[in-house]
Structure formats: structure tokens, C-alpha cells
Amino acid sequence: MPEIGIYDSSLRLEETVIPSPNSVDLARSIGTDYVNRFSNSTPNVAEIFHLNSKVLRRSPIEVPPDREVLYQARDWFYRESYGLSEEDFVPEHADKVRILYQQLESPAAGFLHECAFEPRLSGLLHSVNIFVLKGNTLLKVLPRRDFLWVERNLDAELMQRLSGAFDQHSSRPDFASSTTVFLVGSFWRYMKFFGARGYRMVLMDCGELAHEFEARVNAVRYENFFDAEVDEVLLLDGVEHSVLMALVIPNKGAEVMP
Amino acid sequence: MNIKPSADQVQSVQEEKYLVNPHLRIVYISDDEIAVKHSGRSPSSRAVRDEGGTKVLGSVLRALTVPRALSELIHSGVVSESKRADLEGLVAYLLEEQILLKEGQDVVEVYLRSILGGKQALSAVRVAVVGSGHLGSRIAEQLIRLGIGALEVMDDRRVKRSEIDARYFTLPRALLQPGSSYAENLATHLRTIGTAEVGARLNAVHDKEALRQLCASSDCVVFASEHPGSVAFHAMNEVALELGTPWLAVSMDGSEATIGPLFLPGQSACYNEYEVQAESSCWGVKDEYLTYREAMARGDLGSEHLSLPSYSDIAAGLAATALMRFLIGGKAILLGRSIRYDFERLSVDTEEVLRLPRCPACAPLRAYRHSYL
Numbered sequence: 045m046p047e048i049g050i051y052d053s054s055l056r057l058e059e060t061v062i063p064s065p066n067s068v069d070l071a072r073s074i075g076t077d078y079v080n081r082f083s084n085s086t087p088n089v090a091e092i093f094h095l096n097s098k099v100l101r102r103s104p105i106e107v108p109p110d111r112e113v114l115y116q117a118r119d120w121f122y123r124e125s126y127g128l129s130e131e132d133f134v135p136e137h138a139d140k141v142r143i144l145y146q147q148l149e150s151p152a153a154g155f156l157h158e159c160a161f162e163p164r165l166s167g168l169l170h171s172v173n174i175f176v177l178k179g180n181t182l183l184k185v186l187p188r189r190d191f192l193w194v195e196r197n198l199d200a201e202l203m204q205r206l207s208g209a210f211d212q213h214s215s216r217p218d219f220a221s222s223t224t225v226f227l228v229g230s231f232w233r234y235m236k237f238f239g240a241r242g243y244r245m246v247l248m249d250c251g252e253l254a255h256e257f258e259a260r261v262n263a264v265r266y267e268n269f270f271d272a273e274v275d276e277v278l279l280l281d282g283v284e285h286s287v288l289m290a291l292v293i294p295n296k297g298a299e300v301m302p
Numbered sequence: 303m304n305i306k307p308s309a310d311q312v313q314s315v316q317e318e319k320y321l322v323n324p325h326l327r328i329v330y331i332s333d334d335e336i337a338v339k340h341s342g343r344s345p346s347s348r349a350v351r352d353e354g355g356t357k358v359l360g361s362v363l364r365a366l367t368v369p370r371a372l373s374e375l376i377h378s379g380v381v382s383e384s385k386r387a388d389l390e391g392l393v394a395y396l397l398e399e400q401i402l403l404k405e406g407q408d409v410v411e412v413y414l415r416s417i418l419g420g421k422q423a424l425s426a427v428r429v430a431v432v433g434s435g436h437l438g439s440r441i442a443e444q445l446i447r448l449g450i451g452a453l454e455v456m457d458d459r460r461v462k463r464s465e466i467d468a469r470y471f472t473l474p475r476a477l478l479q480p481g482s483s484y485a486e487n488l489a490t491h492l493r494t495i496g497t498a499e500v501g502a503r504l505n506a507v508h509d510k511e512a513l514r515q516l517c518a519s520s521d522c523v524v525f526a527s528e529h530p531g532s533v534a535f536h537a538m539n540e541v542a543l544e545l546g547t548p549w550l551a552v553s554m555d556g557s558e559a560t561i562g563p564l565f566l567p568g569q570s571a572c573y574n575e576y577e578v579q580a581e582s583s584c585w586g587v588k589d590e591y592l593t594y595r596e597a598m599a600r601g602d603l604g605s606e607h608l609s610l611p612s613y614s615d616i617a618a619g620l621a622a623t624a625l626m627r628f629l630i631g632g633k634a635i636l637l638g639r640s641i642r643y644d645f646e647r648l649s650v651d652t653e654e655v656l657r658l659p660r661c662p663a664c665a666p667l668r669a670y671r672h673s674y675l
Contacts, residue, residue, distance in 0.1 A: 081660065087659040088659065091659035092656060092657075092658070095657045095659055096656045096657055100566070100570065100637065100638075102566065102569075102628065102633060102634040102637055103633065103634070103638075104633040104634065104635045104637060104639075
């Protein structure tokens with residue numbers, strides 16, 4: 045019986061995936077970044093972030109042991125922001141600034157309402173804002189409010205730019221026959237308490253929200269797009285707030301995109 | 303706050319002499335309530351109230367500005383005999399809160415514990431100081447005055463021009479005889495000001511074998527240089543990474559003082575990562591800066607490297623403070639960060655130092671695993 049725990053020590057545990065060092069690719073690509081990473085004089089930004097967002101035992105930066113401090117800030121934010129009651133709206137023109145969930149004719153309406161009110165899901169809206177594009181109206185889901193805020197009406201040119209931001213996909217989202225949900229990270233809401241570590245936590249919250257979305261609504265996920273172009277249409281600065289993911293939900297009767 | 307001592311606490315307060323912690327100031331609100339302050343904005347400020355209303359708290363603290371035993375307080379009428387039990391309970395509580403001390407306690411140690419929340423006694427710590435020049439000697443002296451248990455200094459330099467050294471060192475002039483060793487002079491001086499075990503090595507500061515021995519026998523190393531060439535710092539970095547020894551870099555360069563970073567091998571950026579980033583951030587004068595560093599490495603600068611004593615004092619004070627905070631088990635305020643004083647421009651900068659994923663000095667020592675295994 046071999047003592048090393050494997051019968052045939054000549055079995056290969058992996059295939060060679062790194063080409064010979066003699067192979068030099070002058071055009072930079074993700075693939076060459078991977079291959080050349082041991083000698084790359086400009087290290088990958090993701091590696092730098094990951095290496096420098098570790099929690100160190102003796103760091104002078106106090107990292108809270110749990111999310112309690114976040115929850116206190118979140119509760120204040122939820123209580124105070126958009127604290128409008130029905131009397132605050134001008135009845136004839138209220139639809140210019142808000143629409144009610146029952147007015148949102150979309151298969152996602154019920155779930156978006158849950159996101160605003162269901163305790164666990166609404167808790168995620170501290171780090172992740174949900175923007176909704178219905179027709180050419182850009183709306184924002186407000187935690188614990190029974191209306192969606194009208195952020196912007198997109199004209200034909202903006203709609204065209206938004207569509208163009210998904211150019212690298214084989215099929216672009218069809219905004220006309222679907223509701224598009226943008227998950228937008230609001231990073232400093234966590235980073236002001238957890239530093240760089242907070243950035244990771246926002247990504248994890250976004251993942252949790254996306255998971256719930258896909259479990260309950262028939263949605264197509266878009267993770268790669270030209271970020272800056274989407275941010276610009278959504279009026280996001282790309283730093284404090286930046287879009288992380290788009291979920292496209294076909295309207296009733298429309299086909300789900302592959 | 304309810305003052306209820308345990309039986310053990312009461313037992314321990316019988317005949318000792320006590321006094322108010324000299325690092326605290328007591329604001330008397332009433333006989334049963336005080337505010338304990340360290341400074342106007344100190345986070346360690348707190349209120350103490352005797353819920354039992356025994357009226358002993360205020361009068362006892364007023365009387366204990368000088369060391370006194372409890373029996374003296376009773377005999378002198380500060381507290382009546384009928385309140386002896388209240389007095390004993392109160393004193394036990396105030397000792398636990400470090401508002402009162404026993405006579406003879408080390409007041410620096412008391413400060414480190416009561417104000418900074420220190421967990422580790424400095425008297426149990428061994429530190430090495432590499433470089434016994436104008437800067438290193440000051441840091442070593444500060445550490446001795448803070449109560450370091452054992453200190454070893456290392457330097458192979460000797461006094462050449464005693465007039466200049468007499469002006470720039472804080473050592474007694476009598477020690478600075480031409481030809482005498484910096485390290486031995488410093489060790490002699492340190493033995494006169496503290497009880498710490500002090501040793502001296504007469505090796506060059508870039509001697510890796512000597513650095514290896516020094517790191518192996520120390521909890522932490524300070525590398526202090528008035529001549530901030532790269533060679534010695536890289537040698538220290540290599541040895542520290544090999545042995546996992548924490549170390550602090552401190553250097554003077556004319557009117558510039560750089561304190562930190564503190565390097566924790568395996569956790570923080572290493573010296574190479576620091577140097578890469580320090581050089582990168584030197585925009586505008588980068589070419590001449592690099593030329594200067596090369597000349598420094600060759601040792602042909604043609605003059606001694608002098609920094610005003612007052613500049614060295616500031617750098618040494620800050621270095622000793624940062625190291626002390628680290629050694630008592632607190633936060634390492636210079637971890638991944640250096641502070642640069644430019645006394646010529648009168649500016650202070652902090653430099654945040656990132657870890658670099660493939661640093662040739664420290665990355666090879668990290669455990670590596672193929673990304674598909």
C-alpha cells in the first residue's frame with residue numbers, strides 16, 4: 045500500500061495551463077495578464093485590492109466585529125430619507141416624482157415591493173440601491189416606502205446610449221419589452237465603517253440580492269457592460285455609486301432572452 | 303457605579319499605602335461623585351458615583367494626594383471608624399479602576415496600563431536598536447526611560463570628531479572620546495539611567511549574520527539611521543522576513559525625518575514594498591533623488607550626515623511612542639504607514655504603504671498554491 049495516499053504518483057493533478065516562458069505576447073489581454081503575472085511590473089489592481097483589504101490584528105484601523113454599527117446607520121437612513129406622506133404630494137402632478145407599486149406594470153413589481161418592505165431584503169438596500177427602468181422612466185426603489193421615486197425620464201438618445209453600453213453581448217437587453225433592474229453599489233456606506241473591507245461586503249450584499257431576484261423572478265443577468273456609460277445614464281458618479289449588475293425581466297407575454 | 307468589593311479585594315487593602323494615580327485629575331462633584339479626567343479631551347474620562355451614599359469617596363481621594371495607609375485615614379479623622387468597611391471596599395474598587403495606586407508602583411507602567419490600556423508589561427520585552435548614532439541613541443534612551451526590560455544596541459562606528467558628536471549626541475561629553483565605540487558609549491550611558499539589561503554589539507549595521515542573531519534574541523528591532531541608504535535597510539528586511547521579527551524603520555536625512563513604517567513580516571508591507579512606493583511618489587525630483595540614493599549607497603557623499611538635535615529628538619520621541627504602543631499590545635500606529643517630517647519646509651506627511659502582490663522580497667515567502675489546485 046503506497047504511503048503517499050495515492051496509488052499512482054505519476055497521475056497528474058492538473059494539466060499545464062501556463063504556456064512556455066518563451067511565448068511572449070506583446071498585446072495586453074486578460075490572458076496575458078494571467079500568464080505574465082509573476083513578472084508583471086504593474087500588478088493587477090484586483091490583487092492589490094484583495095491583498096490590502098485584509099483585516100490585520102494590530103492595525104490601527106478599528107474594524108467592528110459585526111454589522112451592528114451598520115444597522116444603526118441604516119435604520120437612521122431608512123427612517124429619515126424620503127420621509128414623504130401622501131399629503132406631501134400634489135395630487136395632479138404626483139406621478140412626475142413618484143409612482144406606486146400597483147402602477148408598475150411588471151412581473152417584477154411584487155418582488156420589488158418585497159425588496160422595499162421584507163426585513164431581510166430591505167436590509168440589503170443600504171449598500172445596494174435598486175434602479176428600475178420601465179419604459180423610458182428610471183425609478184428608484186426606496187426602502188420602507190410604498191412608492192418608487194422617479195429619478196429621470198430618458199429621451200431617445202439616452203436610451204440609445206444605454207443600449208450601446210451592452211454592446212459586447214450577443215443580444216442587448218430589449219428595454220422596450222422588459223423591465224430592467226440595475227443593482228447599484230453605494231460603497232462608502234459600508235467603507236466608512238469597515239474601510240476597504242466594506243467594499244467586499246457591498247459586493248456580497250449585491251450577490252445576495254441578485255440571488256433572491258433570480259430565485260423569484262424570471263430574469264436575465266448582465267454582469268458585463270461598459271460601466272461608465274451605464275453610470276452616466278443613471279446619473280451616478282461611478283465612485284460613490286456605481287452600477288454592479290443589470291437584471292432584465294421580460295414583460296408579460298414577452299420571451300425570456302437566452 | 304455600584305461599589306461592592308469582593309472579600310479578596312478587601313483583604314488586599316489592609317496596610318498598604320495608597321495615593322491617587324498621578325496621571326489622573328479628579329473633579330469633585332460631591333462627596334459621593336467624581337469625574338475622573340486624564341486630560342480635557344481624553345477618551346479615558348469617566349464618572350464614578352458611590353450609589354451607597356457613604357460620603358467616603360470625595361474625602362478619601364482628597365486625602366490621598368500623598369501616600370497614606372487606611373489606618374492613617376481613620377486615625378486622622380478623614381473617615382470614621384464606623385465606616386472602615388466602606389473605606390476598605392471603596393479602596394479596593396478604586397485600585398481595580400486604577401484611580402488609586404499602591405505606593406512604589408512604577409508610574410510609567412501605571413500610565414501604560416491605566417490610560418493606554420496596555421496588556422503587556424514593557425519590563426518583559428527585549429528590544430534591539432540597530433544604529434547607535436545621534437538618532438538611534440536617542441531612541442534607545444527613550445525606550446529605557448519607558449521601562450523596556452532588555453535592550454541591545456549595535457553599531458560599528460566610532461567617535462571621529464568629538465566636538466561635533468558632543469553637540470549632536472545627548473550622551474555625556476566624557477564618554478565621547480575619539481576612537482571610542484558608539485555602541486559601547488551608548489550602552490554605558492543607558493546603564494546609568496535604568497535597570498534594564500543592556501548589551502552592545504560592535505558589528506556593522508548591514509552585517510546580516512549579526513542582524514540575524516539580534517533578531518533571534520529580540521521581540522522587536524528598531525533600525526535607526528542618519529544615513530538612509532538602501533543597503534542596510536534591505537539587509538534588515540531580508541533577515542526580518544526570514545525570522546518573522548517585527549521591526550521599525552526610522553531615518554534622518556538632513557532636515558527630513560521618516561518615522562516608520564513598522565513592519566510585521568507576513569502581514570504588512572515589507573521594506574522593499576515601502577521603498578518602491580516612496581520612490582514612485584517622489585515625483586518632480588525623482589531623477590536627482592535616485593542619483594542621490596545611488597551616491598549614498600556608494601558612500602561617496604563626502605560629508606557626515608548631520609541633522610539638528612531638535613529634529614532627532616522629535617523623530618526619536620515619535621518612534622519610541624509608536625514602538626511602545628505596539629509592544630504593550632495595543633494598535634501598531636505605524637503599521638503600513640510612515641510619517642515624514644520635513645523641517646526645512648515645516649511640513650508633515652503620512653505615507654500609506656500598500657502591499658504589492660508580487661514583491662520580490664516578501665512574496666516568495668508567502669505560501670503559494672496554483673490557482674487550479
